[in-house]
Amino acid sequence: KNILQDLAFAKQVVKDLTSKKYQDINFPFLEPVDYVGLNIPHYLDFVKTPMDLGTVQKKLMNWEYANFDEFYDDVMLVFNNCYAFNPQGTDVHIMGKSLENIFKELMKN
Numbered sequence: 001k002n003i004l005q006d007l008a009f010a011k012q013v014v015k016d017l018t019s020k021k022y023q024d025i026n027f028p029f030l031e032p033v034d035y036v037g038l039n040i041p042h043y044l045d046f047v048k049t050p051m052d053l054g055t056v057q058k059k060l061m062n063w064e065y066a067n068f069d070e071f072y073d074d075v076m077l078v079f080n081n082c083y084a085f086n087p088q089g090t091d092v093h094i095m096g097k098s099l100e101n102i103f104k105e106l107m108k109n
C-alpha cells in the first residue's frame with residue numbers, strides 16, 4: 001500500500017471507532033482527557049503523553065503522520081494511557097479494552 005491508501009484507511013478506522021455505533025464505549029476517548037473537569041489533577045503524573053482519538057483525527061487531517069505505524073502508535077497510546085490510569089476492572093479500563101479489540105479487528109481488513 002502507498003501512504004495515500006494507508007491514510008485513507010486510517011481515517012476510515014478512526015471514523016468507525018469514534019462513530020455512534022460504539023458510543024457506549026468510545027466517549028472517554030473522543031477528546032483530550034479533561035483531568036480538571038474529571039477532578040483527576042494527578043492524571044499527568046501517570047500519563048506523560050496524553051492522546052485521544054479526536055487528536056488522532058486532527059493529526060491525520062493535518063498530515064502529521066509520516067507513515068501508518070505512527071498513526072497506529074498514537075491510537076495504542078490512547079489505550080495504554082487509559083490502562084495506566086484506570087485500574088483493571090474499572091468501567092473505563094473495560095471500555096478501553098473493548099474499543100482496543102474493535103480497533104484490532106478493523107486493522108485486519
Ligand SMILES: Cc1ccc(Nc2c(-c3ccc(O)cc3)nc3c(C)cccn23)cc1
Nearest residue numbers: 027028033038039040081082083085086092
Ligand atoms: C476519579 C476518576 C477515576 C477515573 C476516571 N476515568 C475516566 C476517564 C479517563 C479516560 C482515559 C484516561 O486515560 C484516563 C481517564 N474518562 C472518564 C469519563 C469520560 C467519565 C468518567 C470517568 N472517566 C475519571 C475520574
